[in-house]
Amino acid sequence: MRTDAVPLPIPPARTPADLPAETPARTPARTPADLPAETPARTPARTPADLPAETPARTPAGAPVGAQAAAPAAPAGQARVLTLTGDALTPADVAALARRTLRPAVDATARDRVAGARDAALRATARKRVYGHTTGVGANRTTDVPASAADAFGMNLLRSHSGGIGPVVPDEQARAMLAVRLNQLLGAGSALGLDVVDRIADALASGHVPTLHAYGAVGTADLSALGELGLTLAGELPWSGGDPWTPPPAPVVLTHWDALPLMSSSALTIGQTALAATDLARLLDRLPLVAALTLTAVRGSAESYAAQVHARRPHPGATRLAARMRTLLADADWEAPLVQDPFGLRCLPQVHGAALEAAEALDRILGVELNAAAENPLLDADGLDYHHHGGFHQAGLALAGDQFRLALLGTAQLSTARLGVLVEPAFTGLAPYLAADVHGSSGIMITEYAAQSALAELRAFAQPVTLGHAVLSRGVEEHASFASTGARRLLDSVEPFRLVLACELLAAVRALRLRGLAPSGDGELRAFYDHADSVLDPTVADRNLTGAVTAAADLLTA
Structure with a gap:
């Protein structure tokens, strides 16, 4: 954080509690307490008490693109400042800025760097x-553009590349x-105008957004979405949403210095991936608590989590998960009835x-991409x-996303396996399906079907996008990563993954209730159980269990 930052208008924001937390291994969102004392003072909120609520987020039509309803904005004074420097943005920061x-x-130094380029x-x-x-550009790279036509060429480039299709x-x-594109541009890898940077910052602060269409990229830059942003900045397309008391950013005259550099990024793909990674980090952190409750309910064995086991096969993720389970189960006071538990409990360290590890690998890629000045050509x-x-090619991000979605599928499959253990009398000593023991009651049987249905969605979303291939622009662009598709599929994975865990x-x-049990001690597991x-x-x-699963998911x- 810097003391010479240029503060922007205060937007309404969700409360900090609404922002999903992250796993310990991932960089946490910077909370107000983390901000240094020299953070620029907030300007007084300009929100009259009787102003209408923030314009609701648009609902996408057609095929899913990972949309989730936007939370209501909190009062403006609750939002704190994050200073963008071009080299320190994290996925959690992106989520906090996107969710306001x-x-x-x-x-200010970054602005000077842009101005001097x-x-x-x-x-x-x-x-x-x-x-x-x-x-x-593209196959037309051999065509010279005279200086007299350069600015018109720039605008035509934006117009011709802005034809995204599909849901909004x-x-x-x-x-x-x-947020991503603003931070990247502060690296001054191009000669894009400072007024363009300022307008993007204004829009991010006030909540105004361009209308973007989901389909138009193949993992080699989000050309159509950023083209739509360019036309919106120029005033040819309208801004949407935003604070009702703040006008949208004023149009700016774009030149050839702005057009290609603005589009030379995968900012939408990177931003979507950052949102999904932040939300999934929270769920990955919660999963051991759920699994530990299952193990407690069936009086399972903790031998699978022993330090001696993982010292001899020290995969980082398995070692960390096993240590977490040992902590959660430190007060366990039972003898396991079985020599070995089913895979859902015994293989948890290996699968989860x-x-x-896949989440961490994706986080490393995002750490680079969020702070990359990778415009082509690079100044x-x-x-x-x-x-x-060819720095615009997102092969690394696409591969990391594929790995993460496949790994999510595996850990969700184990959750459904543990659910199968819980409804089986041989493991619990209770009625089948944890039912009231009267006249063939079905209990929670339907949750198995629902969890498997959600799991099928995850299986579909886990299909590797890097299996795709495309030859474009008259053969001169003969490879594509399809990271943009992978980002949407990762966003799509968040909700079914959450619901699978909720069923368990x-x-x-x-x-635990039916057996009259509860976690021993007063640690994290007991607190989680008591809250649940x-x-x-x-x-x-x-009874109908939809509301119960929803409450568990929350x-x-x-």
Whole structure:
């Protein structure tokens, strides 16, 4: 954080409690307490008490794109400042900015860096041909663009590339794109105008978003979405949403210095991935609590989590998960009735540990991409030169996303396996399906079907996008990562994963109640159980369980 940041208007925000927490291994969101004392003082909130609520997020039509309803905005004064410098943004920061629990400020030194890049660009283009500035793009890279036509060419580039199709991207995801692109541009890898940077910052602060369409990228830059942003900045397309008391950003005149650099990024893909990774980190952190309740309910064995086991096969994720389970079960006071438990309990470190490692691998990729000045061509202001390259290709992000979605599927499969254990009398000593023991009651039988249905969605979303291939632009762009598709599939995975875990949580709490058991001691597991016990309806008679599963799912993100 810097003291010379340029503060922006305060947006309404959700309360900090609404932002999902992260696993210990991942970088947590910067809470108000983490902000240094020198953070610029907030300007007084300009929100009259009788102003209407924030414009609701748009509901996407057609095929799912991972949309989730936006939470109501909190009073403006509750949002704290995050200063963007171009080199320190985290996935949790993106989520906080997109969900408006933090408001952006632009680092003054970074602004100066952007402002100073134009002179270097002028010198570089005076002595060499530069893609997208003095030439056409794609297969038209051999066509020279005269200086007299350069600015018109830039606007036409935005118009021609802005033709995205399909459902409208939800506002939260559009704000995530703005946050990512703003931070990347502060790295000054191009000669884009400072006024463009300021307008994007204004939009992020006020909540205004461009109308973006989901389909138009193949993992080699989000051309259509960023083209739509460019036309919105220029005033050719309208802004949407935003604070009702704040006008949308004023139109800005875009030149050839702005057009290609603005689009030379996968900011939407990266932002969507950051949102999903942040939400899934919270669920991955909760899963051991749910599994520990299941193990407690069936009096399972903790030998699978022994330090000696994992010292001899020290995979980081499995070792960390086993240590967490030992802590949660430290007060366990029973003798396990079985020599070995089913895989859902016994192989938890290996399967869930792999998911933790996949999450960390994705987080490392995101840490680079969020702070990358990767425009093609890339301006080297110190060397007064441009470098043509392929840094826009998101092969790494696509592969990391594929790995993470496949790992999520595995750990969700184990959750459904544990649910199967909980409804089986041989493991609990209770009636089948944890039913009231009267006349063939079905108990929670339907949760098995529901969990398997949600699991089928995860299985579909886990299909690796990197199996795709495309040859485009008259054969000169002959590979694609499809990271953009992977990002949407990762967002789509959040809710079914949460619901699978919720079904297990509901069953574990019910089994513990019916057996008259509770976790021993007064540690984290007991606190989690007591909270769940206070929230979940104790009725065991046959009834509709939709609300019960929903309540359990809410506990996982509380």
